[in-house]
């Protein structure tokens with residue numbers, strides 16, 4: 116046991132020395148666009164609650180009523196005694212709203228990606244994936260028998276070269292639509308062109324786009340995606356996730372996906388809340404517009420001050436580089452009442468640490484005006 120503990124401590128020490136150590140601050144509570152920490156109130160630029168639904172009074176009351184009515188647990192996997200009609204009804208509503216044949220709910224996006232990607236392929240399948248896909252997709256692929264090949268982030272040219280070499284094999288392309296760390300958008304028409312030419316199966320993780328982008332928040336990838344991944348825990352203001360799939364994929368997952376078969380399903384109260392959220396989503400045009408405008412204002416404001424910042428929508432990636440420096444910038448900003456995440460290896464490539472600025476419809480022009488000078492002040496001192 117002593118050697119075991121020593122080994123863990125050594126690994127943590129090296130991690131700290133490399134500027135990669137993680138210890139999230141404790142949050143006492145959330146108030147609109149702010150967080151209350153032990154040291155005081157901070158303005159939150161590290162949230163995925165893009166529309167503010169996660170702090171909406173209306174949704175909070177609806178979810179509360181649903182838990183009162185249906186109870187707190189499903190107490191079983193879908194494959195045992197957890198397959199409630201209400202969950203199936205909610206899944207049908209999600210499939211309809213987002214324009215797919217079927218939907219399937221999961222307790223988290225991580226689990227959804229793990230289930231999907233570890234289950235669907237066999238050893239004859241070639242999966243071509245964007246090198247910046249989320250960790251949950253990477254883990255799912257690692258559990259799959261498929262042949263794997265990454266293509267450079269957002270490079271359809273590189274993807275085309277890979278497709279040229281794919282031959283007659285069953286080929287799948289896996290990407291995100293709005294990249295969680297880079298903040299850039301998938302070239303949907305470009306990918307659709309490749310799909311027409313090469314005829315692959317296309318899986319798109321729309322975790323950061325659904326609810327926010329596209330008509331009614333339906334995302335951007337439908338023209339190209341055969342399968343899409345959505346999460347409840349970001350713009351939809353709840354928890355859990357959903358796959359949007361052809362009926363045969365749902366049937367396949369019910370039969371072969373270990374993370375689904377051997378895990379307790381979300382309760383009926385979640386399904387009832389998911390249905391309530393669809394009605395709210397349809398009415399969020401004003402929030403979606405505000406979010407678009409304030410995100411653009413932040414990006415333009417940062418660029419005017421000479422910062423290198425990327426992002427096509429509400430996720431902005433501000434280039435920092437060295438891991439220790441990114442952590443330092445984030446810490447110094449927190450002392451000034453601004454909470455923003457430094458994304459470091461392995462979340463992003465080594466030596467390419469960023470500040471990941473998550474904009475929400477709750478942010479105001481005053482918040483942007485506070486953020487930019489604070490960042491300038493911090494950067495000149497580091």
Ligand SMILES: Cc1ncc(COP(=O)(O)O)c(C=O)c1O
Pocket residue numbers: 222223224225226228249251291295320322323346347348355356
């Ligand atoms: C692109 C992407 N997919 C999947 C997930 C996982 O979703 P969840 O947080 O519901 O596990 C995340 C982030 O959390 C993500 O950014």
